[in-house]
Amino acid sequence: MEIPTYDDMQAAHERIRDHVHRTPVLTSSYLDELTGANLFFKCENLQKAGAFKARGASNAVFGLSDEQAAKGVATHSSGNHGTCLSYAAGRRGIPCTVVMPRTAPQAKKDAVRGYGGRVVECEPSTSSREAVFAEVVAESGAEFVHPYNDPRVIAGQGTCSAELIEQVEGLDAVIAPIGGGGMVSGTCLTLSTAAPDVRIYAAEPAQADDAMRSFKAGHIIADDAPETIADGLKVPLKDLTWHFVSNHVTDIFTASEEEIVDAMKLIWKRMKIVMEPSSAVPLACILNNKDVFAGKRVGVIITGGNVDLDRLPWMTD
Structure with missing residues (x-):
């Protein structure tokens, strides 16, 4: 198993510079008030092709x-x-x-x-x-090119948090959605070297909570076909992403389908940005665990904005 290094992330940053956006970081005083934290949203929904990937x-x-x-x-x-x-x-x-x-x-x-x-x-x-x-x-x-269990992919995803810590000083924590764990692994890769005091949290749908169960059990537990509106988070961890998750993640939180929809609506309404259900899971988990994040400066990675506008999760047939 080839584990990507911080040098690999830096090389990736140079290699992809002309092919990706340096995405903005947005804030919301309303959401800060609601959560009791200072939230900094890294908007990968505004990335090329609409996602951090x-x-x-x-x-x-x-x-x-x-x-x-x-x-x-x-x-x-x-x-x-x-x-x-x-x-x-x-x-x-x-x-x-x-x-x-x-x-x-x-x-x-x-x-x-x-x-x-x-x-x-x-x-x-x-x-x-x-x-x-x-x-x-x-x-x-x-x-x-595996969606996440690939050292080249993880090194590339690590460039997101490298930008985030340049854009926002003094972060206490970063939280990102977890499915297969590519973004979380990239975050671990970068922050464990560049900002080792920043805590890393992962956010997962309760209906596809294999990463949380793996984290608690100490080994990978894979679900074959979980059902959740967060369609980007249905895949299981693999050996490479498990290496990063098991060594560097502080905790994994979950949110119900209803909580994910509520968080998605909140961001659409308050921040006026389009993001997909998977991207709403971190805010839903922060709202569920206010005591963990209260008073902290928290980076929240909004991973993608590729939404099927004819099938939004709050629509009924």
């Missing part, structure tokens, strides 16, 4: 040799990683294939195709996703 995908794609790149890249993704890999591949002019659950939001399938990627559908389970993906790679010989 543009960072890791760009690092992987632009780090390939010309020979590797010629065969293209491939991945499996519920949406944002596939979109971002298609974006990065398009920038380099190479093919990209994405295996996606047939239940993935139409907006995310359309986004992959919009950046020139090819979508191959699978059943909505980890086992189906991996089986279909194996066929795709055998056929094309494309370079596999």
